[in-house]
Amino acid sequence: AQRVTQPEKLLSVFKGAPVELKCNYSYSGSPELFWYVQYSRQRLQLLLRHISRESIKGFTADLNKGETSFHLKKPFAQEEDSAMYYCALRREYGNKLVFGAGTILRVKS
Amino acid sequence: GAGVSQSPRYKVAKRGQDVALRCDPISGHVSLFWYQQALGQGPEFLTYFQNEAQLDKSGLPSDRFFAERPEGSVSTLKIQRTQQEDSAVYLCASSLLAGFSGANVLTFGAGSRLTVL
Numbered sequence: 001a002q003r004v005t006q007p008e009k010l011l012s013v014f015k016g017a018p019v020e021l022k023c024n025y026s027y028s029g030s031p032e033l034f035w036y037v038q039y040s041r042q043r044l045q046l047l048l049r050h051i052s053r054e055s056i057k058g059f060t061a062d063l064n065k066g067e068t069s070f071h072l073k074k075p076f077a078q079e080e081d082s083a084m085y086y087c088a089l090r091r092e093y094g095n096k097l098v099f100g101a102g103t104i105l106r107v108k109s
Numbered sequence: 110g111a112g113v114s115q116s117p118r119y120k121v122a123k124r125g126q127d128v129a130l131r132c133d134p135i136s137g138h139v140s141l142f143w144y145q146q147a148l149g150q151g152p153e154f155l156t157y158f159q160n161e162a163q164l165d166k167s168g169l170p171s172d173r174f175f176a177e178r179p180e181g182s183v184s185t186l187k188i189q190r191t192q193q194e195d196s197a198v199y200l201c202a203s204s205l206l207a208g209f210s211g212a213n214v215l216t217f218g219a220g221s222r223l224t225v226l
Contacts, residue, residue, distance in 0.1 A: 004151075006151075043112075043217045043218065043219050043220075044152070044200065044202075044217040045216075045217065046214050046215065086151050086152075088151075095140070095142075095157050095164070095165060096142065096154040096157060096165065096168070097142075097152075097154065097215070098154070099144075099151030099152045099153070100151050101149070101150055101151050102150075102151050
């Protein structure tokens with residue numbers, strides 16, 4: 001079975017500091033990996049997906065199959081980045097997402 | 110509508126009561142998912158519809174849980190004889206296409222928070 005692990009429940013950084021939200025997964029095939037974000041009082045929404053290789057709001061994530069990781073990074077955190085972040089996996093030919101437990105990011109001024 | 114609409118937003122039920130949660134997906138969206146999110150956890154998959162066909166119900170925790178989407182649009186998640194462990198936020202999500210990859214992005218609703226006393 002697939003599993004997604006986000007080891008930190010809470011990550012607190014100062015504004016302007018680098019951010020790395022960790023995500024590790026277990027799956028033997030070729031997964032699709034996603035990061036979802038939920039801002040305060042808002043709905044869960046897609047932030048980015050590994051196949052797009054894009055940078056959204058300054059965030060990037062690289063799929064490392066050797067380490068089975070998909071860490072989310074941003075070089076300079078902003079206060080508006082404060083939110084709950086979920087890493088999610090979809091197995092090849094599957095339709096459902098498997099989510100991690102989430103990490104709260106708090107950016108302090 | 111412009112987004113995925115769920116109702117009720119909040120539901121308090123006494124243990125043993127039946128509840129029904131409704132999801133109005135974005136018009137024309139083929140795929141519809143239900144997820145359960147317990148406090149402090151990530152969403153967990155319950156079931157998946159492609160139009161009116163329920164193609165995957167492997168995540169439904171027991172036979173007390175039942176979902177339908179009879180006309181391929183609105184979906185209802187029904188929980189019979191609710192138990193305290195059913196307390197959670199129930200999220201509905203829809204996507205334009207069948208399957209899930211590439212540009213086929215999931216849009217989530219705000220969720221229905223169920224509290225079973």
